[in-house]
Amino acid sequence: MLRFLRLVGQRGLDVLESLGRAGILLFQSLCYLPDRRELPLYVRQLYQIGVKSMGIIVLSAFSIGAVLSLQFYTQLSRFGAEESIGLGLALVLLRELGPVVTGLLFAGRAGSALTAEIGLMKATDQLSGMAMMGVDPLHRIVAPRLWAGFVCLPLLAMVFSAVAIWGGSVVGVDWLGIDDGQFWAGMQDGVEIGEDLGKGVVKCIVFGVVVNWISVFQGYDCVPTSEGISAATTNSVVFSSIAVLALDFLMTLVMYF
Amino acid sequence: MTDNLIEIEGLRYSRGDRLIFDGLDLVVPRGEVTALMGPSGTGKTTLLQIIGGQLTPDAGRVVVDGQDVPSLSRRELFELRKGMGMLFQSSALFTDISVYENVAFPLHVHTELPEDLIRDLVLMKLNAVGLRGARDLMPSQLSGGMARRVALARAIALDPLFIMYDEPFTGQDPIAMGVLVSLIRGLNESLSMTSLVVSHDVHETASIADQIYVIADGRVIGHGAPDVLQESPSIQVRQFMHGDPDGPVPFHYPADDFLEDVLGDR
Amino acid sequence: MIRIRSIEISVGAFLVAGALAIVFLVVRVSGINLAAGADTYTLHARFDEIAGLSKRSKVSMAGVTIGRVTAIEIDSEYGEAIVSMAIDQRIDNLSVDAGARIQTEGILGGRYVSLIPGAEDEYLVDGDTISETQGAFVLENLIGELVTRMGN
Numbered sequence: 001m002l003r004f005l006r007l008v009g010q011r012g013l014d015v016l017e018s019l020g021r022a023g024i025l026l027f028q029s030l031c032y033l034p035d036r037r038e039l040p041l042y043v044r045q046l047y048q049i050g051v052k053s054m055g056i057i058v059l060s061a062f063s064i065g066a067v068l069s070l071q072f073y074t075q076l077s078r079f080g081a082e083e084s085i086g087l088g089l090a091l092v093l094l095r096e097l098g099p100v101v102t103g104l105l106f107a108g109r110a111g112s113a114l115t116a117e118i119g120l121m122k123a124t125d126q127l128s129g130m131a132m133m134g135v136d137p138l139h140r141i142v143a144p145r146l147w148a149g150f151v152c153l154p155l156l157a158m159v160f161s162a163v164a165i166w167g168g169s170v171v172g173v174d175w176l177g178i179d180d181g182q183f184w185a186g187m188q189d190g191v192e193i194g195e196d197l198g199k200g201v202v203k204c205i206v207f208g209v210v211v212n213w214i215s216v217f218q219g220y221d222c223v224p225t226s227e228g229i230s231a232a233t234t235n236s237v238v239f240s241s242i243a244v245l246a247l248d249f250l251m252t253l254v255m256y257f
Numbered sequence: 258m259t260d261n262l263i264e265i266e267g268l269r270y271s272r273g274d275r276l277i278f279d280g281l282d283l284v285v286p287r288g289e290v291t292a293l294m295g296p297s298g299t300g301k302t303t304l305l306q307i308i309g310g311q312l313t314p315d316a317g318r319v320v321v322d323g324q325d326v327p328s329l330s331r332r333e334l335f336e337l338r339k340g341m342g343m344l345f346q347s348s349a350l351f352t353d354i355s356v357y358e359n360v361a362f363p364l365h366v367h368t369e370l371p372e373d374l375i376r377d378l379v380l381m382k383l384n385a386v387g388l389r390g391a392r393d394l395m396p397s398q399l400s401g402g403m404a405r406r407v408a409l410a411r412a413i414a415l416d417p418l419f420i421m422y423d424e425p426f427t428g429q430d431p432i433a434m435g436v437l438v439s440l441i442r443g444l445n446e447s448l449s450m451t452s453l454v455v456s457h458d459v460h461e462t463a464s465i466a467d468q469i470y471v472i473a474d475g476r477v478i479g480h481g482a483p484d485v486l487q488e489s490p491s492i493q494v495r496q497f498m499h500g501d502p503d504g505p506v507p508f509h510y511p512a513d514d515f516l517e518d519v520l521g522d523r
Numbered sequence: 524m525i526r527i528r529s530i531e532i533s534v535g536a537f538l539v540a541g542a543l544a545i546v547f548l549v550v551r552v553s554g555i556n557l558a559a560g561a562d563t564y565t566l567h568a569r570f571d572e573i574a575g576l577s578k579r580s581k582v583s584m585a586g587v588t589i590g591r592v593t594a595i596e597i598d599s600e601y602g603e604a605i606v607s608m609a610i611d612q613r614i615d616n617l618s619v620d621a622g623a624r625i626q627t628e629g630i631l632g633g634r635y636v637s638l639i640p641g642a643e644d645e646y647l648v649d650g651d652t653i654s655e656t657q658g659a660f661v662l663e664n665l666i667g668e669l670v671t672r673m674g675n
Contacts, residue, residue: 044530046537046538047530047534047537050534051536054537094548125345125346128306128349129343129349132309132338132341133367135366155541155544156541158541162544162548163544188551189588192579
């Protein structure tokens with residue numbers, strides 16, 4: 001019994017210690033703001049994190065938008081309320097699915113890549129080497145990835161929502177024959193910039209910070225062996241995903257309840 | 258300006274429960290090649306990290322070029338590191354940029370020199386290691402030996418006071434080994450540098466070192482010129498220098514009596 | 524730092540795509556809303572039943588949106604709801620006897636305020652109250668009445 005308590009206590013302390021290190025990492029890295037000379041570094045990260053994720057984001061968005069449209073149609077046509085598809089689609093995507101699905105996809109694709117890359121740099125002494133040459137790895141490696149990530153996730157989520165709505169319109173209007181005007185007008189009437197779009201953006205920003213922070217920290221803190229990197233990559237995806245879902249619940253509660 | 262570039266006295270350092278250094282003393286004179294040798298796992302790399310200020314010792318003095326390293330501020334440490342070159346075991350080249358960019362890196366970080374001047378310097382350094390033609394290659398395209406030479410070019414980019422070499426000869430074919438050996442010695446002479454070589458390649462190291470420190474069990478067990486150490490009174494040192502398979506470092510991992518072990522199950 | 528043109532171009536394209544998505548979402552999806560401000564003036568209306576009308580519900584005339592509900596308060600003395608609306612400045616010819624009705628959009632739609640023009644020459648100005656009002660239609664009341672009648 002005593003041993004169990006000790007174990008729990010030990011684990012608790014380990015977790016706190018990790019959180020502490022993660023916090024220090026975040027704080028120290030954020031002190032490094034982009035510098036004109038370092039722009040190429042940031043551009044490269046925007047490419048690695050943002051551009052390379054566009055493929056999966058666009059594909060998923062279109063599919064999800066199309067499926068949602070189909071499902072809404074099936075249900076709403078029973079009441080003769082098909083015109084509401086546009087509104088339903090927009091609300092669901094802007095408020096929930098846009099930020100959340102993008103967050104999860106991002107964690108899986110970009111987040112894991114970040115963790116693996118930084119972990120590998122640690123294992124091959126690149127971070128050490130940099131430090132020995134008087135360059136703070138937090139400055140040159142971590143900060144650009146964090147800032148680029150903060151920018152990319154909200155942008156990707158916007159693209160996701162836009163493509164999904166468009167996908168939904170392709171299915172609803174072009175295929176299922178819902179009236180074009182009603183589809184868009186119903187949407188425009190019901191969707192509000194502050195309430196729906198704005199709060200969705202807030203969620204994106206929060207997810208952006210959390211997912212990137214977790215991914216970068218897992219890489220930076222990992223055990224510099226191949227098993228260590230593999231474990232860190234898995235952790236970063238799992239923790240990020242859990243964090244996105246939990247925070248989404250909390251934020252939805254606070255924002256809409 | 259003392260005669261010794263590096264002075265270490267009474268160094269104590271532990272990592273977790275393991276005591277790595279227990280009262281280590283060593284002196285690296287200017288302008289010479291000093292070697293640190295010893296069995297695997299004695300913490301030779303850790304020692305380099307302590308000298309470079311990446312790790313802080315628990316006790317003892319670590320003085321580099323007259324400055325007490327553990328007590329330096331971040332800014333002072335940054336300045337000191339300009340004068341230190343380090344060659345890692347894995348070469349630690351930045352994999353996302355080209356050979357040229359790698360060698361230019363310290364110049365970009367530590368100086369405000371114009372691009373064309375930097376270009377000249379980089380080409381000179383690459384030429385010194387014989388890889389000027391490889392400047393546009395990416396690290397992934399280099400062989401291990403070539404990567405090490407590029408890393409060496411990078412380490413001398415700022416004409417440092419001294420260079421630390423962490424296991425430079427490990428896993429190299431004879432030609433690459435020969436190249437490195439001549440480079441280390443040659444650079445030390447031509448650039449009037451001080452070199453600290455960590456290695457367990459007795460033959461190669463003995464051929465270029467002015468003096469050798471043999472480290473085991475957290476302290477110095479032998480010290481002197483290579484030929485002197487070969488005939489050292491200490492059996493530990495002799496086992497190491499001659500490469501004897503059995504001696505103070507035993508061949509057998511501790512186990513029960515052989516016959517009992519094998520026949521014991523019957 | 525090497526600058527690779529193709530990477531820079533693709534990042535530029537990515538940022539443009541993001542910006543376009545935002546514009547799309549703002550314009551096409553959210554529609555341009557009439558926010559309370561210099562372009563609008565305020566009118567009030569009292570209803571005995573608003574059932575489901577909410578703060579950002581639309582105000583329309585002949586089906587065209589001309590404003591938004593900005594506030595809903597209760598007058599507990601008379602048991603009436605006071606609805607404040609922001610009306611587009613350009614619609615400045617609502618007569619003092621104009622009517623306001625709370626209606627429902629479609630079957631599942633939300634409530635909105637429909638304004639019916641009047642006949643007087645005098646027009647409503649900022650701060651005026653519309654007197655001709657008709658409250659929201661509540662289905663349960665009708666059913667209740669029906670049941671009562673059938674019972675007799």
